[in-house]
Amino acid sequence: MQSNVMPNFLKKRAFLTPDRIAVYFENQTLTFKELYRSSAKTAGQLQGLGIQKDQFVGILLKNQLDTVIILLALQLLGVRAVILNNRLTPSELAWQLEDSKASSVIVDDSFSELLAFFQGQQPTLSGMTVNQVFSSNPEEADILEEVTLAEICTIMYTSGTTGYPKGVIQTYGNHWWSAVGSALNLGLSEHDSWLCSVPIFHISGYSILMKSIIYGMPMVLHKKFDAKKALADIKEKRITIMSVVGTMLTEMVELLGKEQQLPEYFRCFLLGGGPAPLPLLQACVEKGAPVFQTYGMTETSSQIVTLSPEYSMVKLGSAGKPLFPSEIKIEVERGRVAAPGQAGEIVVRGPNVTSGYLFRSDVTMEKIRDGWLYTGDIGYMDDEGFLYVLDRRSDLIISGGENIYPAEVEGIILSHPGVSEAGVIGIEDDKWGQVPVAVAVRRDDQLSEEELREFCQERLAKYKVPKAVYFVEKLPRNASKKLLRRELREWLNEGRFHHEHSEN
Numbered sequence: 345m346q347s348n349v350m351p352n353f354l355k356k357r358a359f360l361t362p363d364r365i366a367v368y369f370e371n372q373t374l375t376f377k378e379l380y381r382s383s384a385k386t387a388g389q390l391q392g393l394g395i396q397k398d399q400f401v402g403i404l405l406k407n408q409l410d411t412v413i414i415l416l417a418l419q420l421l422g423v424r425a426v427i428l429n430n431r432l433t434p435s436e437l438a439w440q441l442e443d444s445k446a447s448s449v450i451v452d453d454s455f456s457e458l459l460a461f462f463q464g465q466q467p468t469l470s471g472m473t474v475n476q477v478f479s480s481n482p483e484e485a486d487i488l489e490e491v492t493l494a495e496i497c498t499i500m501y502t503s504g505t506t507g508y509p510k511g512v513i514q515t516y517g518n519h520w521w522s523a524v525g526s527a528l529n530l531g532l533s534e535h536d537s538w539l540c541s542v543p544i545f546h547i548s549g550y551s552i553l554m555k556s557i558i559y560g561m562p563m564v565l566h567k568k569f570d571a572k573k574a575l576a577d578i579k580e581k582r583i584t585i586m587s588v589v590g591t592m593l594t595e596m597v598e599l600l601g602k603e604q605q606l607p608e609y610f611r612c613f614l615l616g617g618g619p620a621p622l623p624l625l626q627a628c629v630e631k632g633a634p635v636f637q638t639y640g641m642t643e644t645s646s647q648i649v650t651l652s653p654e655y656s657m658v659k660l661g662s663a664g665k666p667l668f669p670s671e672i673k674i675e676v677e678r679g680r681v682a683a684p685g686q687a688g689e690i691v692v693r694g695p696n697v698t699s700g701y702l703f704r705s706d707v708t709m710e711k712i713r714d715g716w717l718y719t720g721d722i723g724y725m726d727d728e729g730f731l732y733v734l735d736r737r738s739d740l741i742i743s744g745g746e747n748i749y750p751a752e753v754e755g756i757i758l759s760h761p762g763v764s765e766a767g768v769i770g771i772e773d774d775k776w777g778q779v780p781v782a783v784a785v786r787r788d789d790q791l792s793e794e795e796l797r798e799f800c801q802e803r804l805a806k807y808k809v810p811k812a813v814y815f816v817e818k819l820p821r822n823a824s825k826k827l828l829r830r831e832l833r834e835w836l837n838e839g840r841f842h843h844e845h846s847e848n
Contacts (some may be wrong), residue, residue, distance in 0.1 A: 348479055349495045350520070353557050354380055354416050355487065365537075365562040368581055369409040376560065379416065386417035388482030393472060395448060397486070400499065401447035402441045406429045407567050410474050412553060413680035414450060415544070419497065420487045426499045426511070427545045431823045436509075438465040440501050444511050444702060450477060487567050499702055500547060502642045511702030512642045514547075520770070522645035523558040523719075525667035525826040529650050530585070530612065530636070532559055539586040541566035541574055546824045548587050548616060566696030571595040580609055589617035589825040590624065591765070593635070596625045606633045614638055616647065617826050618733075618751060625656055639663035639733050643698045643717055646671070649731050662730040662756070663723075669833040670694030674725055684727040687734055687747075690719045722749065725741055725793050739829050741770030741778050744805050748780055750829065752825035755811065762788035762795060765819045767809060767832050782810035782833055783841065785818055814841035 350356075356746040358380035366379040374382065395401055403736070405411040419424045426444040428437050434441075441462060448470040449462055458473035497516045510732040514685060540552040540563050550843030556563035564581050569592050569731060575582055588596075595611055600606070612634040620637060628635045635656060640647035649672060651664030656714070666672045671693045674682040682688040682763050693716045702722045711718050722740065723733040735749035738806075750768035757766040757826055765785035770778035784796065822829035835841065 347742060348517070349490045350493060350516070352420065352488050352732065353554075354383060355489070356417060357557050357560055359559045364823060366727060367409065367412055367563050367565055368410075368557060369565045370567075372409055374409070376557075376807065377482040379413070382413045383416040383420055383485060384485055385414050385482050386484035387420040387487060388479065389419060389477050389480045390414075390417055391485050392480055392483040393448075395421065395423055396468060398424065398769040399447045400424045400444045402426045402428055402431055402437075402444070402446040403545075403802060404437065404449060404455050405545070406430060406452050406454075407473070407540070407549070407565055409565070410478070411452075412563075412565065414474070414477065415550075415553065416557075417478075417485075418796065419491075421485065422491070422495070424496045424499060428822050429501070429543070430455070431522050433796055434461050435537055438462050440509065441469060442466050443508070443699050444499055446810055448472065450474065471599070473715075488518075491516045493520060494575050494699070496551065499593075500550075501641045510704055512698050512701055513644050513702055514642075514698060517553040518645040518698060518792055519551070520558065521669050522647075523555045524553075525669045525694070526555065526647065527559065527650070530614075532561075533584070534561075534610070535582070535609065536584045537562040537564055537581060539564045539566070539577060539583045541569040541592075542587050542589075543823050544754075545804050547640075547642050547646050548824060553570070556769055571599045571626065575599060582607075582609055584611040585607055585614060586612075587614045587616065589680055590615065591621050591825055593628070594624055594764070597624065597631060599632075600631055605631055612636050612653065614647070614650075616640060616641075621734050621755060622660060623759060623761070625660070629657070637725060639696070639731060640721065642690060644670075644694070644717070645696045645698070647694060648692055648694065648725045651730070652676055655730070659726075659730050662726070662732050664731065665729055666692070666694070666731075667696075670696060672725075672731060674723060675718075676714070679784055682724060689723045689737065690721045690723045690731070690733065691716045693717065711802070712848050739769075741768075741780050743770070743773070743778050743780065743807050745778040746805075748808050751782070752790055752802065753808055754798070754827075756800055757782055757784055757796065759803075759812075760787060760799050763789035763796070767827050769827060771811075773811075776807075779811045780808065781812045781814070781836070783814045783816055783819065783835075786815055816841070 357805040358376045366376045366385035453473045453475050454472045499511045499515045542548045616638045634653035637651040638647035639649040648670045649663045674688040676682045676688040720737045733749045754766045763784050764787045767783045773779040820828040
């Protein structure tokens with residue numbers, strides 16, 4: 345057998361461990377054998393509706409069991425799933441369907457009214473709801489016995505900070521090596537089960553589905569994140585691992601309160617979406633809840649750098665070291681590697697890294713050179729090789745010639761006990777070019793702008809202290825709960841903030 349070909353993932357898993365639980369969803373449970381049967385039947389239904397190998401098919405679904413079955417049915421047929429983010433506007437979704445040359449789109453029944461809109465924009469597109477798929481007559485499906493690792497499995501669009509989104513190519517090999525790298529890092533036990541309350545349309549959720557099939561472990565799927573339900577299921581379903589972002593983790597730790605601890609068998613929270621504030625990590629230590637901080641992106645098919653808990657305090661704020669199959673380096677300018685402690689662009693390589701952007705050879709050539717992906721993120725490595733992510737290059741604020749990384753200022757603001765969320769952006773300034781301003785969500789209504797700025801002055805270089813602080817009810821975040829600084833800028837330009845001004 346060629347080295348770049350493997351048995352079909354789901355078929356092989358159903359053969360190896362047919363009676364193990366594959367997925368829990370609400371009060372439904374499927375074993376791998378049952379999951380394979382359902383997915384194979386659905387593959388036959390999709391084929392009957394004209395969906396064929398190598399086509400691009402749009403998927404606009406929610407976190408539910410049907411979604412898992414449809415995504416796996418597409419894999420069985422060798423169809424390339426264009427996974428759409430259901431929080432986007434209809435016109436953004438229509439643009440992605442057209443850009444990916446999708447031949448059809450499958451939508452959740454609750455999104456059925458979008459089909460007419462999509463077909464109005466793209467008359468050749470065939471559209472169907474989940475209900476139509478499941479109620480159609482199945483054919484005998486042409487199920488692939490093997491998958492080629494270089495073949496496209498999924499496409500996910502990344503918002504990017506400039507121009508239109510780009511379709512990131514994720515191959516079977518990318519997903520395979522992402523799962524293997526994670527297992528080599530976290531270890532794997534037959535008792536593991538992974539809670540997925542992040543969206544499946546996002547790489548953090550989809551990668552849990554892939555790990556479930558590759559490892560043969562149950563995935564506990566939630567419709568959406570609910571801290572109370574998550575804690576209940578950790579106990580009831582003996583969950584050992586959960587993927588979270590900072591806001592989710594904060595909510596769970598607060599709900600646990602002073603007394604409660606997580607059960608012994610709970611192994612770790614895998615934390616993505618930016619560095620965690622120190623008080624949160626300390627609270628997790630008290631709760632006996634290990635936190636693995638990670639760095640990853642759609643282009644790396646989930647985490648590529650992870651910090652194990654034994655370093656979480658000594659290497660506070662670090663994303664860790666690259667997973668076994670992957671490499672990272674920091675470049676100051678093209679081809680010149682930074683010295684330890686020197687900030688530059690984070691560049692990554694490995695079998696889990698995308699081969700490029702769909703139908704965008706220009707962007708692929710610009711971003712990927714000799715197999716190294718130029719991430720556009722800024723960071724540095726210490727002398728032991730631990731990565732510290734400072735910021736997105738595009739969010740960098742340059743004030744009087746000094747670089748200000750918003751994430752650093754946000755980290756300081758978040759360390760104030762009266763603040764639950766913070767976002768920092770640069771605004772134009774006649775004297776300095778740009779100056780930072782902060783937008784925060786208060787836990788404590790008594791907290792004033794003046795107090796918060798004084799708090800920053802004690803902890804930050806003068807030029808990094810926000811010139812103004814605006815308080816809001818909540819911050820704009822995308823589906824993966826990442827802060828949308830771009831939207832904060834729009835809010836500011838629209839004059840949506842009022843601030844309790846205090847002269848400095």
